[in-house]
Amino acid sequence: MPQPKYRKIAVLGYRSVGKSSLTIQFVEGQFVDSYDPTIENTFNKMVSVNGQDFNLQLVDTAGQDEYSIFPQSHSMDIHGYVLVYSVTSMKSQQFSHQTLLEKSARSVCVTYSFHLIFHRVIKPEEGKKLADSWGAAFMESSAKENETAVEVFKRIILEMEKADGNAAPEEKKCAVM
Numbered sequence: 001m002p003q004p005k006y007r008k009i010a011v012l013g014y015r016s017v018g019k020s021s022l023t024i025q026f027v028e029g030q031f032v033d034s035y036d037p038t039i040e041n042t043f044n045k046m047v048s049v050n051g052q053d054f055n056l057q058l059v060d061t062a063g064q065d066e067y068s069i070f071p072q073s074h075s076m077d078i079h080g081y082v083l084v085y086s087v088t089s090m091k092s093q094q095f096s097h098q099t100l101l102e103k104s105a106r107s108v109c110v111t112y113s114f115h116l117i118f119h120r121v122i123k124p125e126e127g128k129k130l131a132d133s134w135g136a137a138f139m140e141s142s143a144k145e146n147e148t149a150v151e152v153f154k155r156i157i158l159e160m161e162k163a164d165g166n167a168a169p170e171e172k173k174c175a176v177m
């Protein structure tokens with residue numbers, strides 16, 4: 001069995017788009033209904049993807065806005081980024097443009113939280129087009145569904161593997177430990 005690979009992932013995006021909810025759904029398997037603005041939280045999780053163990057460190061960052069200064073620490077030692085916006089907020093999507101363009105992300109996985117789906121204002125094809133223009137992976141997910149939250153982190157692992165020049169492993173089950 002190969003040694004676990006350490007990977008550090010930053011979860012970024014506009015304020016209140018579901019960064020913490022998505023991360024906690026992945027790490028703890030539960031949906032947090034309350035809203036408590038994040039300063040910064042770090043989580044650790046071991047996952048196995050295609051027979052390779054990954055020791056993940058997830059940095060759930062404080063929500064950014066037009067006035068935030070992007071912390072230098074979020075550009076250092078990060079192997080991959082999960083950029084979140086809410087499909088209910090055009091502003092949060094436009095902001096994700098800015099965040100991404102400001103930095104040289106090594107691997108980016110874009111995810112869209114189904115935040116109050118009845119008020120969706122951004123169509124999936126719009127998100128896909130945007131992600132394609134960055135060469136980023138695209139996914140829609142809901143922090144209420146464990147399966148889609150797991151898929152997001154599985155996808156960013158695969159994107160990081162590709163960026164490392166490792167042949168993209170075949171699609172197999174992702175086991176969360």
Ligand SMILES: Nc1nc2c(ncn2[C@@H]2O[C@H](COP(=O)(O)OP(=O)(O)OP(=O)(O)O)[C@@H](O)[C@H]2O)c(=O)[nH]1
Nearest residue numbers: 015016017018019020021033035037038063114143
């Ligand atoms: N219905 C629904 N609500 C969500 C979803 N994701 C997050 N929420 C709700 O949206 C609110 C904000 O979620 P958070 O996860 O705290 O957002 P955040 O981006 O971490 O917030 P900041 O750290 O302040 O930027 C909470 O009340 C969550 O319960 C989702 O996928 N579906």
